[in-house]
Structures are given as C-alpha cells and as structure tokens.
Amino acid sequence: MMEKYTIRGRVLRYGDNIDTDVIIPARYLVYTDPEVLASHAMEGIDPDFPKKVRSGMNVIIAGRNFGCGSSREHAVIALKHAGVRAIIAESFARIFFRNAVNLGLPLIECSIPAEIGNGEIIEVYLKRGEIIFPKRGKKFEFKPLPDFLLKIIERGGLIGFLREKLQANSR
Amino acid sequence: MEMTISQKIISKATGEKVEPGDIVEVSVDLVMVNDITGPLALETMKEVGIERVWDPDRVVVVLDHQAPANSINSAELHIKMRKFVEKFGIKHFYDVGRGICHQILVEDGFAKPGEIIVGADSHTCTVGALGAFGIGVGSTDAASVILTGKIWLKVPESMKIIIRGNFADFVSPKDLILSIIGDIGADGATYKAVEFTGSTIRKMGISGRLTICNMAVEMGAKTGIIEPDERTLEYLAKIGVSVDDSWLVRSDADAEYCEIKEYDVSELKPMVAIPYRVDNVKPVEEVEGIEVDQVFIGSCTNGRVEDLLDVLRIVKGRKIAKSVRCIVIPASMKEFEKALSMGIISELIRAGCLVYSPTCGPCLGGHLGVLGKNEVAVSTSNRNFIGRMGHKKSKVYLVSPATAAATAVTGKLTDPRRCK
Numbered sequence: 001m002m003e004k005y006t007i008r009g010r011v012l013r014y015g016d017n018i019d020t021d022v023i024i025p026a027r028y029l030v031y032t033d034p035e036v037l038a039s040h041a042m043e044g045i046d047p048d049f050p051k052k053v054r055s056g057m058n059v060i061i062a063g064r065n066f067g068c069g070s071s072r073e074h075a076v077i078a079l080k081h082a083g084v085r086a087i088i089a090e091s092f093a094r095i096f097f098r099n100a101v102n103l104g105l106p107l108i109e110c111s112i113p114a115e116i117g118n119g120e121i122i123e124v125y126l127k128r129g130e131i132i133f134p135k136r137g138k139k140f141e142f143k144p145l146p147d148f149l150l151k152i153i154e155r156g157g158l159i160g161f162l163r164e165k166l167q168a169n170s171r
Numbered sequence: 172m173e174m175t176i177s178q179k180i181i182s183k184a185t186g187e188k189v190e191p192g193d194i195v196e197v198s199v200d201l202v203m204v205n206d207i208t209g210p211l212a213l214e215t216m217k218e219v220g221i222e223r224v225w226d227p228d229r230v231v232v233v234l235d236h237q238a239p240a241n242s243i244n245s246a247e248l249h250i251k252m253r254k255f256v257e258k259f260g261i262k263h264f265y266d267v268g269r270g271i272c273h274q275i276l277v278e279d280g281f282a283k284p285g286e287i288i289v290g291a292d293s294h295t296c297t298v299g300a301l302g303a304f305g306i307g308v309g310s311t312d313a314a315s316v317i318l319t320g321k322i323w324l325k326v327p328e329s330m331k332i333i334i335r336g337n338f339a340d341f342v343s344p345k346d347l348i349l350s351i352i353g354d355i356g357a358d359g360a361t362y363k364a365v366e367f368t369g370s371t372i373r374k375m376g377i378s379g380r381l382t383i384c385n386m387a388v389e390m391g392a393k394t395g396i397i398e399p400d401e402r403t404l405e406y407l408a409k410i411g412v413s414v415d416d417s418w419l420v421r422s423d424a425d426a427e428y429c430e431i432k433e434y435d436v437s438e439l440k441p442m443v444a445i446p447y448r449v450d451n452v453k454p455v456e457e458v459e460g461i462e463v464d465q466v467f468i469g470s471c472t473n474g475r476v477e478d479l480l481d482v483l484r485i486v487k488g489r490k491i492a493k494s495v496r497c498i499v500i501p502a503s504m505k506e507f508e509k510a511l512s513m514g515i516i517s518e519l520i521r522a523g524c525l526v527y528s529p530t531c532g533p534c535l536g537g538h539l540g541v542l543g544k545n546e547v548a549v550s551t552s553n554r555n556f557i558g559r560m561g562h563k564k565s566k567v568y569l570v571s572p573a574t575a576a577a578t579a580v581t582g583k584l585t586d587p588r589r590c591k
Contacts, residue, residue: 017358017448019554019557021556021558021559022556022558025536025558025563026207026236026559027536027541029207029236029237029537030242030244030248032210032211032248043563044557044558045563064358065357065358065361065391068357068358069293069554069556070292070535071208071291071292071293071307071308072309073208073211073309076309077211091361093358093361093391094361094362094391094393095307095308095309095388098308099309099311102309102312102315146194148323157311158215158315159215159218159219159311162219162314162315162318163219163221165319166318
C-alpha cells in the first residue's frame with residue numbers, strides 16, 4: 001500500500017504561472033486521444049518536454065499558480081500521459097488542482113530552492129509529506145493532501161471513486 | 172451567525188451552515204458543458220460504466236468553442252454531443268452559432284440569484300453578475316455532476332472589493348477589472364470568492380457586471396459574485412424569469428472577509444494587459460503606438476450590445492485602418508439580433524469591420540482569426556498567454572471595447588480618449 005504513495009523520479013523545473021494554454025494549446029483540443037495530447041504537451045515553452053519526461057525527468061517542480069487559465073482537462077491528460085508522475089509547485093490554480101486530483105495525478109504544494117536543478121533524483125512520499133533529494137541528503141516537508149483527496153488519487157481518480165459509489169447505490 | 176452571500180448559497184445547497192475551509196458535498200442547480208469539455212465528460216461517463224443523466228432538464232449543452240466546426244475532428248465532437256443530447260432528452264441544447272455558453276446561461280434565464288451553477292469552463296464565474304454562485308470545473312467533475320447532481324467543494328474564504336466613484340468618459344468596467352487584476356495579481360484571489368460591491372457596482376448595468384465577474388478567474392478566484400439588487404430583478408423580469416424580493420440574497424453586515432479592498436474609479440484611465448500575463452496591466456497611454464495586425468471585439472467578456480455601442484461611438488464616421496483586420500463577434504444570436512435591429516452592425520460593416528456569427532472564435536486561437544508568427548492582436552477577450560490566439564510568437568493585448576475600436580481605426584494601440 002505504501003508503494004502507491006511513493007514516487008521516485010528526476011526533476012524537471014519550470015517557472016511561475018505555467019498556464020493551460022502553454023500546457024496544451026487550444027488548437028489541440030479537438031483531440032481526445034491521450035497520446036496525441038501528450039505529444040504536444042508544453043510545446044509553447046519547451047518543445048523537448050515529451051523527450052525529457054521519457055528520459056526520466058518525470059517530477060515537475062514549478063513556481064506559483066501552476067495550471068492557471070482554462071478548465072481544459074486535456075492539460076492534465078497531456079502531462080500525465082507524457083509520463084509526469086507528480087507536480088510540485090508553490091501554488092496551483094484551483095481548477096487545475098481539481099482536474100489533477102480527479103485524474104489521479106498527485107500535486108504537492110511546496111517551495112523547493114532554485115539550487116535543486118533539472119535531472120536531480122527526487123523521492124516524494126505523499127502520505128507522510130516528505131520530499132527527499134537522496135544525493136544531497138536534503139529533505140523538505142509539505143502538508144499532505146487531505147485523506148479524502150488521497151483516496152480519490154489512490155483509486156486512480158474520480159472515475160474509480162464514482163463507480164464504487166454509484167454501483168453501491170444501485171445495488 | 173453572520174455569513175457572506177457565498178456562505179449563504181453553499182449553506183442552502185448543503186442544508187447546514189458551512190464555514191470557509193469546510194469540504195462539503197453540495198446539490199447543484201445546473202450543470203453546463205461545451206464542445207471542448209463535453210466530449211471528455213462523455214468519455215468519463217462511459218468509463219464509469221453507468222449511463223444515466225441525473226436530470227435532463229438541468230443539463231445545458233452549448234457548442235460554442237470550435238463552432239461552426241473548424242475541422243473534421245471538431246465536427247465529430249459536435250456529432251458526439253448531438254447524439255448524447257438526443258439519447259438522454261437534454262432539453263437545453265444550443266447548437267453552433269446560438270451563442271457563447273456564459274452569455275446563454277445569463278440571457279436565457281439559467282443563472283438565478285442564490286443558485287449553484289457548475290460549468291465545465293473556467294469563465295463560469297460570469298453568472299455571479301446575477302448573484303448566482305458559478306463554479307468552473309473540468310470534464311470529470313462535470314461528468315460527476317451530470318451523473319449525480321452533486322459536487323464536492325471547499326467552502327471558499329471571501330474577499331470583498333468595494334468600488335466607488337464615476338467612470339470618466341471612454342473608461343469602462345473592463346478597464347476597472349483589468350486594473351484590479353493588475354493590483355491583486357494572477358494568483359491573488361486563488362480559491363477565494365470575490366464579492367464586488369460599492370456604489371459604482373450598484374449603478375452599473377448587468378453587461379458591465381458580467382464583464383467584471385467574468386474575469387475573476389484571472390486572479391485565481393473560485394468565483395466572482397455581486398449581490399443581486401433591483402437592477403438584477405429588473406433584468407430577470409425583462410428576460411421572462413418571474414422574480415420576487417426573496418431572491419435578494421445578501422451578505423450580512425458583519426460577515427467575515429479574509430481581505431477587503433477599496434478602489435475609486437474617478438481617476439481610472441483606459442488600461443491594457445500586456446502579454447503574456449493578464450496581471451501585467453498598465454494605462455494604455457504608457458504603451459501607445461504598438462503596431463497591430465488584428466483587433467478582436469467579442470467574447471464572453473465583451474461581446475454584448477453595450478460593448479458594440481462603445482465601439483460604434485469611435486468607429487462611426489471613421490474607417491478601420493487598412494493594415495488591420497477588425498473582427499467583431501457578438502456573444503450570442505440574441506445580442507447579434509439586437510445590434511442588427513439597432514443598426515449597429517451595418518455601421519460597423521460600413522467602417523470595415525468583419526462581423527461573424529456567435530462563437531468563442533479567436534479568443535482561444537482555435538478558430539477564426541488565428542494569429543501567425545510575430546503577429547500582434549488587440550482583443551477585448553480575457554487571456555493573453557503564450558500562444559493563446561495562435562502562434563507562440565504572436566502577442567495579445569487585452570483592452571476595453573473603446574480601446575479596441577480606437578486601435579482598429581489608427582492601426583496602433585491607441586488611447587480611446589484621443590477619439591473624442
């Protein structure tokens with residue numbers, strides 16, 4: 001069970017106000033195929049993004065207001081299917097936050113100093129609220145998500161959660 | 172006991188008194204999806220494996236984003252939505268060209284004071300102009316509401332913004348909301364309900380209130396809301412919604428706010444949000460002269476007759492500059508018809524504007540008037556992010572309808588006060 005709440009990967013850094021138009025431009029919203037969306041993720045500011053994530057840089061660390069703008073869930077789908085395992089940011093825009101939880105992508109609010117650069121090995125312990133950079137022996141703490149939200153993430157998102165609830169009701 | 176209007180609305184929907192920070196499940200009055208968010212919601216419903224609609228009369232489907240279809244892919248998404256609507260007997264279906272979802276929620280009487288409206292579009296906060304609690308969500312949340320009629324939410328803290336004074340000539344509610352966003356910042360109201368109040372708001376018509384609430388999300392807010400008053404009831408009566416004084420939900424005098432801000436509009440100037448941030452706001456006079464390729468007048472922010480009148484005042488007797496494509500798109504067919512019967516549209520066409528049927532169109536760069544590399548647009552819409560209206564090297568400056576019109580006739584970003 002604990003394994004589910006542990007994420008190991010490498011760091012990929014971005015700045016403040018990464019908006020959903022940058023994560024996935026509107027011209028790609030005519031697609032619902034996750035693979036197509038993933039291939040265009042972050043295209044506006046980092047055309048090499050899909051390649052970087054595939055090479056193992058799968059934990060995004062960003063600044064303030066990550067995911068601001070449109071409600072397009074395609075943004076979370078694009079990042080998740082590109083291989084992103086978790087996003088750490090100083091703060092998140094609220095609709096993006098909901099969408100990520102609903103699709104089972106863990107988000108963590110925490111400020112990580114700039115000296116931690118791209119490619120560093122990172123371990124995230126969602127339940128106990130710890131981020132560890134093993135090579136530096138550095139540890140950062142964050143407030144874990146409320147149990148209610150962790151439960152949704154644990155079921156891979158709101159769909160699994162809803163299915164259980166609705167099936168229980170119809171029985 | 173004292174509560175804000177937002178607390179009161181959520182308390183009513185949960186059946187018990189709520190406090191900011193509580194995570195609660197609320198019953199929703201209405202849910203809306205469009206042609207971008209709807210198809211993904213249908214996928215979610217399919218994955219859940221239970222085909223049903225909680226209440227077909229309380230689901231609104233609007234095809235407005237890539238409408239009429241701009242590609243085979245979007246045509247297929249539209250077909251999917253039409254099939255869904257037919258299968259479940261969804262009464263409130265708006266096919267392409269009827270209008271932008273937020274304008275429709277307002278003018279067709281879906282947004283009522285004290286109700287909770289969930290919309291799979293970030294600008295659902297627009298309905299707050301009538302005292303409804305509008306919540307923008309993504310597709311999975313929308314699917315969940317379509318299935319169950321309920322949603323979980325965190326009760327927001329409220330921020331109060333008091334606005335006083337009279338607007339100077341050529342200055343409008345758009346300049347006000349841009350200057351507020353510039354002051355508060357793109358994340359300054361994250362998770363909060365922003366309540367706009369004060370004598371300026373009380374004097375303001377519904378169109379201006381819609382512009383203001385529409386952009387609450389650009390400072391991160393969960394919603395923007397204005398306490399309903401006589402003007403609200405008058406508007407609702409005019410569109411055929413039967414109303415009475417019990418609809419006047421208001422914040423208690425001693426309600427608690429996390430922050431109270433005050434602004435005076437008397438000295439306010441025409442403002443512009445400079446790319447690539449909505450909170451990068453300056454007076455137009457400080458950045459005048461930037462050469463412009465395209466002007467867009469429309470969107471859920473500024474696509475109403477009141478906005479077109481501001482444009483006409485400047486454009487009348489003048490010509491759109493040869494170097495500029497000036498695209499005008501009314502926010503709904505009703506607004507379009509009104510503008511036609513008032514003779515506004517023919518005047519705009521005579522001046523050289525290109526007028527199209529209602530759609531989100533250029534605002535999100537998917538359709539109609541997409542920008543090429545290094546092109547510059549001045550727009551009355553709500554976002555100026557990288558690549559928002561097209562190429563990642565294009566630029567969008569956000570302004571009021573008057574500034575857009577002044578820019579269209581000169582070909583350069585222009586302060587509308589020059590067009591006296």
